[in-house]
Amino acid sequence: HKYFVLNSIDDIIKALAEKAAEKKEGEWIIGTWFDDTKLRENRFPTKHDLDRASTEHPIYLGRAGGHNAVANSLALKIAGISRDTPQPAGSRIEKDESGEPTGRLDELAAMNLVRGKIPSPSPEEATRIMVENWPRLEEELLSWGLTTIHEAHIKAPEALAYQKLLRQGKLRLRVGLMLDGMAPYKGYATSDLSRQGLCTGFGWSDKLRVIGVKLGVDGAMGSKTAYLNEPYEDEPDNVGISRVTLEELTEEIVKCHEAGLRVCIHAIGDRAIDMALDSLEEATKRKDWRDHRHRIEHAGLVWENQLEKMRRLGVHVSASIGFCYPIGDSHLEALGEWRMKGYYPMKSFRKYGIVAGGNSDGFGSNWAITGIYGCVTRKTLKGHILSKEEAIPVIDAIKVYTLNGAYLEGMEKEKGTIEPGKLADMIVLDKDVLTIDPDEIIDLKVLMTIIGGEIVYRRTE
Template sequence: MIIMIITTLCSSRKDSVQGRPGAKTCPAGPPPPAWLRPRPSPEDHMRKRAAVAVTALTLVLGGCEPPAAADLILTGGKIAIVDDDFSIYETLVVRDGTVLAVGDASLADDYSAPTTIDLDGRLVVPGFNDTHTHISGNARRYINLGGTESIAEIQDLIRAKIKEMGEGEWITGYGWSEDELAEGRRPLRADLDKAGPNNPVILTRAGGHSGVANSLALSLAGIDRSTPQPEGGVIEYDEAGELNGVIRERQGMVGRLVPDATPEELRETHVQVLRDQLALGITSVIQAGQNPGGFRRWESIYEEFGHELPRAVVQIRWSSADRLAQFGRMSGDGDDRFRVGAIKVLVDGGFTGPAAYTIEPYRGMGEYRGMLNVPEDELRSLIMEANALGWQLGFHAIGDAAIQLTVDAMVDALDASPREDHRHYLNHFTVTPPVETLELMAEYDIAISQQPNFTYTLEGRYAANLDGERLAHNNPLKIPMDYGIFMAISSDILPIGPMVGLYAAVTRKGMSGEVYGPDERLTIEEAIRGYTRNAAWLTFEEDTKGTLEPGMLADMVVLSEDLLTIDPERIMGVEVDMTIVGGQVLYERR
């Protein structure tokens, strides 16, 4: 009887990592890594039961070993580890910041941890790795315009900031989008004049490719009807020939006059913005371009606050080989909390201008095709040089002409200085390039960081300026995958956070409900992979993060609803209940 009881007890705790090689039975201690254990056959299980029976008296005398030590246990839910098979488990165990084991509900009995989280059926996925963000600190004079719903609301925010700062002080802001404003248009000079005639005001559109200034700001910048058009940008006028306040691509003509924030202001707000990412389920970010001084500011923040923040990879803006030599770092330098990313190269303009460089003219704009931000010969030279130096390269390339030019230049550079594992990539990839370019990208392993949320939030811009297949396949998802091009998914800024991107990736809907290129839709599993596992590959970290397999960093998100089964129309309403980085709960929704 004693033997039967103990045999039943021990054999009932086998297969704690179901669906993966190996099994764990009492009284064994902590298992070796799952991938080192052979899958047991039925005969193995029979031998194991026999062995337990033979040693039953020893077990009675000595007792089973106590549960193995762990730091955190999550159990009672649906844990998608995003491995090759998109396997689902009920329990996950964390020790020393990494995933120790995954398995069924009985796995929780094998371990003892100071914290056990009852998931109550909720879904857990790896933390979202956002591979294209623009995060910064801001001054007191700054207004966050993200999510504003009307010009009237923007005017109220300007008035409130003037009351705080005082008359005559510069007021800045970022994040408005006419596609989200009730008036269905951009704020103009006259709108800003009504809210703050005695304060210079400059407000930058979400995406950073245009801004609007009031009359006082334009006057202080010396901009009037006689000002020549800036190279690479546009000063807009209304039908009467007067300045309407909008400057495309060169709003720095006004912004350069805004007083710098104090280092204390920048640091405090920068840390808070990074913490805010945790509420979105973001456990890693790629910051899209800093000069060496900006990189060092990020580095100092992570030296002090790194274990309270998402992991960060910071791209470096290209200046020259000499400047980069003085910088003294290379892509990949750092640790799993903070490291150097790719060189950031801004090839063309944005789509809100529009200024993205396209092969065919924009709809209704004559022969206008956008513009390059860097002359072609300079672009080719810097790509050749940076690739030869061993840097990873990340390009802002939106229009199909910009994509084609950049890929051709990369091919030449890689032919001249072959790299076995360069992982160069394009950000945005809005207008699908020719087949020949797609084939070269696949052949030379040139990847993409794509923003499906743009299909939703920039629908109005695309519908106004593109037509036919260019419109239907804006921000393509399936086409690059079908050609074998590696693709991660990211946010950029419209808005930051994964839920809009996941929604747009699986529905291909714009804000109006119109579907664009239904054959570009991803499954929800493909979309989640793009935000997690594929994103980690883009920073050479696929062996340490991006999945919840044993041995990987314990970065994960607990969600309020099951993304894998709910109606896709509900995706944008899914909340992040908890964000865990390195096994530490850094955010919990109250």
């Protein structure tokens, strides 16, 4: 399938071995974005698999989604990970029945034990690398029909790179910055930011603005680390992972709220969403900020009591309905049919007055068409329909990726619709999305992307 190049563990090992042959002994080999649910073996790779590629090079391979990884034996040794290593808070080092690490690492604290040993560029070098490579990345984003992006986990090197690109006139996309506030919450989210004017809504121009702070509660559904109230369908002892305690989360959200910084909280599982809403409720008691537009990122499993609480608190959603088509089958397997009523409930969001914008992520959900298709058909790659009653009309699905996204940014008066006085951001598709058969939506192609009235991308094929 077009989303997945390497289709088996053997394919991965072959690619890693080829890379090992090009490197000196002891040099790191880094890979990313495998999806075990799409591999022929239908399992997570282990250190023993990676050892087949090389035992003379430390190897680190990140899973799609960024919540899990696998390392070979040498990488684990360099990181000091053994049978005696205690489980890091808010994450997991998988161990076999004998107590030996398998190589699988779940969530940041565990992954960082290895990642901290990988040579990385200095902050100045990281900024330079991003500026140099941005034109190629931006062209790809424009080809997907994106006109505004909200970039998560922004640290100083990325923020400086975007400002440099803006000064050089090399920023065609509109970019919103979600400053990094991930655990252990040593990021930008302090009251110092608001004193410097760096609060939600601060902007260098209409091309570069501060959205807020990105926080994270849990993992992902496909890797079964999203934090649930009830166990995963085939793993009765597994309810996923919470990266933080409720107290830690509340402390950080209160701090952001008081500093005038919108929080964008990664919460996929229903239990993670409970934690996020409880923390937001406490924050809203501390300061009267009625139009804060705090939001849940993903919101993959949501029930009616949570929808009611979102409405009461004024919390909105950046929904990953784009996951439905490419990886919805793995979510159905993990959660079971009985939980599908709460799976990205797009119609219910609208019913409860919650503004749901559509986001992009990996797994083939990079561009809006995948999400629009998911909103309208609720179909997976294998043809399963996940909660048809939560489907919405095409025109409303388009709003999810246009006007609603602008609302989440606080820019609905400036963009999100095509009308006099607004920024002229729009795309041209090869077919009329309003009249074609819904099953054809997934095959739509972007012919042209226009930002500020300027054609910034034109399809040449």
